[in-house]
Amino acid sequence: MANVSEQKLSEIIKLYERKILAVCKTFPDGITDPDLRQHCPLSNARMTAMNGLVSSGRIRLYQDGTTIIYKEVSQEDAALYHGLSPEDITVLEIIKNSANKGEWQSNIKFKSKLQQKQVTNILAKLKTKNIIKSVKTIHGKKKIVYMLASIEPSREITGGLWYTGTDFNLTLIQDLQKKACGVICQKKQCTVSDVLGAVKTMGLTDNIELQEEDMQTIIDTLVYDGLIEKSFDPRSNLYIYKEIKNLTPENAFSEIPCSTCPVFEQCTENGDVNPQSCVYLKQWIEF
Amino acid sequence: KEKLVVSVLKEHFGDQIESLGRLLIERGPSTLRDIITLSNLELMDARQSLLVLIQHNMVRHLSEEQLKQRNEEQNELSEDKKKDKDFNDDKKKFKTPPKAIDKTEFEVTDLRPQELVDAYIAEKAKREAEKKPPKVRVFYELLMDEVLMLLKTSKFVSLVKTLFGDQGELVLTVLLTQGRLSLHDTIEEALVEHHKRRQEQENDDDDEARNNEWRGGDVDDRTLKRQLREAFNGLVQNRFVKRVDVPVSSQPRKDEEKESKTLLEEMRERKKSKTDYVVDLPEKTKTKKKRKRSVEDEEEKPKKKKKKLKKNASDTEMKDDQDDGEQKKKKKKKKKASDDLAFDEESDEDEDEDAKEQELYKLFDLSAAPLPTDKSTTATTSTEEKDEEEKNVCWTVNTDQFVRYYRNEAIVQFIGNRINNIVGELAKKMISLTSPYERTKNDYISSSITFASIREICSTSDMLSNFSDNKINLYLDMLANDQIKIVQRMANMHQGSFVINLGNISGALKKQYCESIIEQKHGQIGCRIFRILLDKKQLEVKQVAELAMIPPNEARTLLYKMLQSGVVLLQEVPKYADHAPSKTFYLWKVNLTEVYKHLIDDMYKTVNNLRARISKEHKSTLQLIGSGGQKLSEEQTEVVLKLEKAEDRMEISIIRLMELLMFFEDF
Numbered sequence: 001m002a003n004v005s006e007q008k009l010s011e012i013i014k015l016y017e018r019k020i021l022a023v024c025k026t027f028p029d030g031i032t033d034p035d036l037r038q039h040c041p042l043s044n045a046r047m048t049a050m051n052g053l054v055s056s057g058r059i060r061l062y063q064d065g066t067t068i069i070y071k072e073v074s075q076e077d078a079a080l081y082h083g084l085s086p087e088d089i090t091v092l093e094i095i096k097n098s099a100n101k102g103e104w105q106s107n108i109k110f111k112s113k114l115q116q117k118q119v120t121n122i123l124a125k126l127k128t129k130n131i132i133k134s135v136k137t138i139h140g141k142k143k144i145v146y147m148l149a150s151i152e153p154s155r156e157i158t159g160g161l162w163y164t165g166t167d168f169n170l171t172l173i174q175d176l177q178k179k180a181c182g183v184i185c186q187k188k189q190c191t192v193s194d195v196l197g198a199v200k201t202m203g204l205t206d207n208i209e210l211q212e213e214d215m216q217t218i219i220d221t222l223v224y225d226g227l228i229e230k231s232f233d234p235r236s237n238l239y240i241y242k243e244i245k246n247l248t249p250e251n252a253f254s255e256i257p258c259s260t261c262p263v264f265e266q267c268t269e270n271g272d273v274n275p276q277s278c279v280y281l282k283q284w285i286e287f
Numbered sequence: 288k289e290k291l292v293v294s295v296l297k298e299h300f301g302d303q304i305e306s307l308g309r310l311l312i313e314r315g316p317s318t319l320r321d322i323i324t325l326s327n328l329e330l331m332d333a334r335q336s337l338l339v340l341i342q343h344n345m346v347r348h349l350s351e352e353q354l355k356q357r358n359e360e361q362n363e364l365s366e367d368k369k370k371d372k373d374f375n376d377d378k379k380k381f382k383t384p385p386k387a388i389d390k391t392e393f394e395v396t397d398l399r400p401q402e403l404v405d406a407y408i409a410e411k412a413k414r415e416a417e418k419k420p421p422k423v424r425v426f427y428e429l430l431m432d433e434v435l436m437l438l439k440t441s442k443f444v445s446l447v448k449t450l451f452g453d454q455g456e457l458v459l460t461v462l463l464t465q466g467r468l469s470l471h472d473t474i475e476e477a478l479v480e481h482h483k484r485r486q487e488q489e490n491d492d493d494d495e496a497r498n499n500e501w502r503g504g505d506v507d508d509r510t511l512k513r514q515l516r517e518a519f520n521g522l523v524q525n526r527f528v529k530r531v532d533v534p535v536s537s538q539p540r541k542d543e544e545k546e547s548k549t550l551l552e553e554m555r556e557r558k559k560s561k562t563d564y565v566v567d568l569p570e571k572t573k574t575k576k577k578r579k580r581s582v583e584d585e586e587e588k589p590k591k592k593k594k595k596l597k598k599n600a601s602d603t604e605m606k607d608d609q610d611d612g613e614q615k616k617k618k619k620k621k622k623k624a625s626d627d628l629a630f631d632e633e634s635d636e637d638e639d640e641d642a643k644e645q646e647l648y649k650l651f652d653l654s655a656a657p658l659p660t661d662k663s664t665t666a667t668t669s670t671e672e673k674d675e676e677e678k679n680v681c682w683t684v685n686t687d688q689f690v691r692y693y694r695n696e697a698i699v700q701f702i703g704n705r706i707n708n709i710v711g712e713l714a715k716k717m718i719s720l721t722s723p724y725e726r727t728k729n730d731y732i733s734s735s736i737t738f739a740s741i742r743e744i745c746s747t748s749d750m751l752s753n754f755s756d757n758k759i760n761l762y763l764d765m766l767a768n769d770q771i772k773i774v775q776r777m778a779n780m781h782q783g784s785f786v787i788n789l790g791n792i793s794g795a796l797k798k799q800y801c802e803s804i805i806e807q808k809h810g811q812i813g814c815r816i817f818r819i820l821l822d823k824k825q826l827e828v829k830q831v832a833e834l835a836m837i838p839p840n841e842a843r844t845l846l847y848k849m850l851q852s853g854v855v856l857l858q859e860v861p862k863y864a865d866h867a868p869s870k871t872f873y874l875w876k877v878n879l880t881e882v883y884k885h886l887i888d889d890m891y892k893t894v895n896n897l898r899a900r901i902s903k904e905h906k907s908t909l910q911l912i913g914s915g916g917q918k919l920s921e922e923q924t925e926v927v928l929k930l931e932k933a934e935d936r937m938e939i940s941i942i943r944l945m946e947l948l949m950f951f952e953d954f
Contacts, residue, residue, distance in 0.1 A: 162836065168837075168838045173836050217833075217834075217836060218836070220834060221815065221834075221835065221836050223818075224815045224818040224819050224822070224834070224835065225811065225814070225815055225818075226802065226814070226818065229770070231770065245704065245705065245706075250803075251800050251803050251804060251947060252940065252943030252944050252946065252947045253804050253807075253886075253889075253890055253893065253944060253947055254803065254804055254807035255940065255943075256893055256897070256940055256944070258889075258892070258893040258896055258897075259804065259807060259808060259889070259893070260807060260808055264889070264892075267892075267896065269895075269899055274899075275895075275896035275897070275899045275900045276899055276900060276903040278896070278900070281896075281900055285933040285936060285937070286929075286933075
């Protein structure tokens with residue numbers, strides 16, 4: 001009799017486990033306890049089933065304010081979380097949520113509400129297990145973010161093509177600018193793809209994957225420098241770029257040292273800085 | 288700008304006028320009474336100074352109504368502009384508001400009748416008396432732009448020299464130095480100037496700098512006079528010189544106007560009647576139509592004497608006032624009367640001119656007497672009377688035309704540079720067609736040109752003579768489709784009429800110069816940022832850095848530097864009500880008009896600085912020359928030469944700066 005009830009109980013528990021998992025699947029955002037009770041009325045069996053699932057890592061508990069939510073853990077995650085303590089998993093979840101932008105250590109500490117030392121240890125542990133990695137950002141030399149090892153860091157934090165490590169690669173940009181300008185001047189008028197193709201054929205950029213977007217940004221800087229002109233071609237529905245022939249004219253104001261004088265604002269006739277004794281004017285006159 | 292105006296007044300006219308100018312700038316339009324009480328000048332001195340400035344078109348008078356009207360209009364436009372006008376308060380020397388302003392009527396009785404101002408006031412008072420008790424308050428306003436024209440005179444003179452030759456240069460120089468003159472006086476003065484220059488050239492025989500043109504034979508005065516007249520004629524026809532109408536009571540003038548209008552219409556050979564004339568008049572008399580006279584017309588007038596005779600009575604008052612102005616000048620020139628007599632040469636060709644000179648001598652006689660009220664006593668023949676009238680007509684330099692000329696030149700050059708020379712040539716021809724119709728100094732669009740006239744004009748040019756209609760159309764299309772929209776098509780598709788967008792082009796020119804100045808000051812990347820903000824209107828630092836392809840730190844420092852020099856503006860957009868700095872958006876933007884204002888201010892300051900430096904160098908040169916006595920040692924001559932070179936360089940820069948200022952302010 002006891003055996004039969006035990007057997008039945010274990011069957012019910014297994015049934016409940018399957019049911020709970022199925023229900024959780026239908027609620028990817030999680031299911032609360034009262035909702036679960038509807039599907040699995042027997043509280044004892046339900047509790048045992050839940051415990052079993054949690055310990056095997058198939059379900060995780062989350063706290064949303066005062067309510068507890070149960071969410072299914074995917075198989076990948078289950079593998080990931082295998083052998084980790086709940087604190088580790090908390091930290092890991094935070095890092096996972098930051099996707100490809102990564103998370104600073106101080107933020108992790110704030111969100112997980114754990115001690116500094118604890119967080120550091122956990123991060124070290126996860127790193128050694130190759131679950132997460134640290135990435136240097138361009139926003140500051142000592143700024144490091146943590147993200148999942150499998151994810152590519154986003155352009156925002158690495159700077160994309162234009163940053164080698166954390167340093168701005170000015171020479172590369174200037175190089176590309178010159179080449180693009182040369183191509184446009186030669187061809188009289190061309191689109192972005194033309195320029196890209198031409199630059200690629202020139203070589204020297206083989207070790208960099210130059211995309212059309214990158215070329216677009218370079219060409220835009222040339223437009224903003226006043227070297228080329230942008231116009232819309234309605235036939236091909238693309239923007240075409242032409243060289244501007246008239247260069248900015250020489251102007252009288254720039255010839256005079258006052259235009260670039262660092263103390264121009266303080267210069268008055270009776271002040272310490274005055275035109276009568278101005279050194280810059282003196283040099284200019286004697287030139 | 289005001290500092291510059293004051294210093295120019297001091298340099299050209301002296302201390303009294305400088306103090307008057309300063310007062311007028313600080314207080315804005317003021318009555319004579321205010322001026323006297325606030326400037327510690329005596330009545331006669333103040334009036335004298337005012338007259339000198341009026342003579343040079345730098346001061347104009349307004350009635351109280353006009354002033355009120357103007358103030359109302361300005362109030363309507365915007366309240367911000369009112370705040371700008373408070374600069375007067377900042378620079379006021381007088382801390383307490385002047386108590387001397389009382390609203391009693393301006394007393395006319397204690398002033399001498401010959402004064403120009405008085406005559407006007409008397410006239411006005413008379414008119415007002417018919418309607419209501421006379422309360423005449425005349426306000427005087429300083430025109431700062433006119434004062435600054437004094438700095439640009441050398442450019443104008445050189446331009447006129449290229450267009451009209453030496454004679455034109457003489458005429459213009461005379462007009463610039465004297466302010467306003469009648470035709471006859473101008474020619475007399477020009478002759479004097481010519482002789483003076485000849486003498487100087489002869490004195491400087493040993494000098495290397497010799498102008499050989501002047502030495503080419505002894506041109507006799509008769510031919511010279513004729514040449515001068517022709518040059519004057521040319522200047523008037525091209526609107527470089529304009530007629531000044533002295534303020535008079537409007538009614539008689541209107542009658543005369545109607546008659547003279549028909550007269551002129553008959554006489555006039557030219558069809559271009561839209562040219563504008565100065566109106567140095569209060570608005571009441573602006574109902575007068577503007578008309579153009581040339582020396583040719585004046586010579587043809589004797590034929591229409593009968594019609595003129597009818598206007599005797601009405602001319603009296605006009606003559607009175609003009610005579611007042613004339614007499615003032617003639618008093619100054621009494622010494623030259625003897626010279627004038629010496630020019631009286633008999634010849635067949637000059638009979639007309641002689642007759643005119645005779646009349647002038649008669650007027651000289653009259654100048655000693657009080658106002659000639661009765662026309663019959665002065666005019667014996669109708670020719671004389673007309674000539675007198677001509678003599679009383681004052682001419683002055685039309686600075687607007689010079690501005691227009693330079694503007695058109697700059698526009699043509701811009702188009703030529705932007706596209707190609709042929710199109711530039713075409714644009715030049717089109718502008719030459721429309722420029723006589725330009726009304727203000729900076730029209731936004733030109734008047735319309737038909738395709739037929741373009742074709743006509745192309746045939747006159749070498750470069751464009753073989754162009755078919757299609758080709759012309761092609762070029763016009765190119766101009767119309769350009770980003771700046773240089774030309775706009777009106778009416779039909781092909782063979783329609785066209786209008787040149789002068790405003791667009793001058794806007795593009797200004798932007799170009801502005802960008803080059805910013806590039807000089809803040810570097811190529813600074814200029815890049817400027818253009819990005821112009822294009823995208825408002826951006827954050829990060830976005831700016833991305834678009835400009837520079838590290839955000841660099842972008843930030845550059846933006847703050849440009850903020851300091853007034854090139855960019857910062858807009859805070861708070862996320863929360865407490866405006867927490869970490870939680871607000873900071874957007875950067877560019878306001879082009881503000882940038883131009885800052886640049887103009889900086890340029891004026893630079894001009895002031897250069898002038899200060901020049902005066903200092905000048906003083907040190909004088910000291911050196913003074914101390915060394917007549918003969919200077921080699922070293923000293925070297926130093927003096929160096930200083931002179933430095934002064935020249937600075938003066939050239941000032942001229943170029945004033946040119947650039949013209950671009951930004953007037954175009």
